[in-house]
Amino acid sequence: MQAVAVQPACLGLYCGRAVLAANGSTEMYGDCGVCPRGQKTDDHKICRPCTESPDRYDWLYLGFMAMLPLVLHWFFIEWYSGKKSSSALFQHITALFECSVAAIVTLLVSDPVGSLCIRSCKVVMLSDWYTMLYNPSPDYINTIHCTHEAVYPLYTIVFIYYAFCLVLMMLLRPLLVKKIACGLGKSDRFKSIYAALYFFPILTVLQAVGGGLLYYAFPYIILVLSLVTLAVYMSASEVESFKDLLLRKKRLVVLFSHWLLHAYGIISISKLDKLEEDLPLLALVPTPALFYLMTAKYTEPSRILSEGANGH
Incomplete structure (x- = not known):
């Protein structure tokens, strides 16, 4: 065990030396390698604990990832309930309860345990999400494996949340559906649960592969999807x-839900860093719906066809 000053250079973008012992201002370091969970390399290639709190954008990202299963739950509940069942409302409330409890439990089990606050490492660049792609091979034969969660805990906390969502759904939803979904046939009443068994693995793979891309793109994804789905629904x-x-x-509930999504996307893009400049942007939230309502009568297919026929 030697001081880092006389050790060979630590190669790789994310390789570092763990602090083995500290005596005042003197620290002793281990060999160059992977940092322990909850730590990240500093400018001197030393593994340092993540002590910062997530900033506003980080929380907005986690909120987006938390909303995905809830929105999908609501969509499939509505899709398979149809007009025959009056149980859709209770299933919607149950889905909201499941995701809310899962989010709270996830925060409680995260470091520091028992607190709704979490400590994290700051995201600096896209590569922080994909440290497995930056393991160095000094001799082009042997690879030094330095893969660790440089964006702790933004990557793994989503998986933990999805696991809790799935467990709570399997514990609560079947009992509820069996009790109140009398308007549906036996083969239909559990279809929204079966759908969740499909989309949870898809969301997990999406986070595993595209977590970093989603981190930077989610505000724009929210705006585009909310605009498209609102237009499709109203049409x-x-x-x-x-x-x-x-x-x-x-219809009003769907409209206000889309307005909330618009507002969430705008807030995520602006981050509300300058309130006096960013808050007026929220006035744009109703604009797409108003534009659609004002122009819908001019784009009615039957009207266009009739005017075309009259023109001939």
């Missing part, structure tokens, strides 16, 4: 005026 529901929106409460 499929044949909403062409404000009166059509007011006919059913469900």
Whole structure:
């Protein structure tokens, strides 16, 4: 065991030396290799504990990843409930309860245990998410494996959350559906649960492969998807005026839900660093819906066809 000053250089972007002992200002370091969980290399290639708190953008990212299973739950519950069952509302509430409890438990079991706060390492660049791609091979034969979670805990905490969501769903939802989903056939009442058994593995793979890309792109993904799904829903529901929106409460709920997503996307992009400049952007939230309602009557296919026929 030697001081780092007389040790050979530590190669690799994410390889570091763990602190083995400290005596005042003097520290003794181990060999160059992977940093322990919850630590990240500093500028001197020394493994240092993650002591920072996630910033606002980090929390918004975690919120986005937490919303994905909830939105998918709601979508498939609505898709398979149809108009025959009155149990959809209770299933929606149960899904919200499952995801909320899973999120709270995930924060409680994360370091520091028992607190809703978590400690993290700051994300500096995209490669921080993919340390496995930066293991050095000094002699081009032997590889020094330095793969660790440089974005601790933003990568693994999502997997833990999905696991808790899945466990809670399997414990609560089948009992609820069996009790109240009387309007559906035996083969249909559990389809929303079966759908979750498919999309949870897909979300897990998505986080494992594209977690870093999602971290940087999720605000724009929210805006694009919310705009597209709102237009598709209003078109499929044949909403062409404000009166059509007011006919059913469900349409208003869907509209306000999309507005919340728009606002979330705008906040994620702006980060609300300058409140006096960023808050007015939230006034743009209703713009897509208003634009659709004002232009829907001019894009009605039957009207376009009739005007084309009259033109001839």
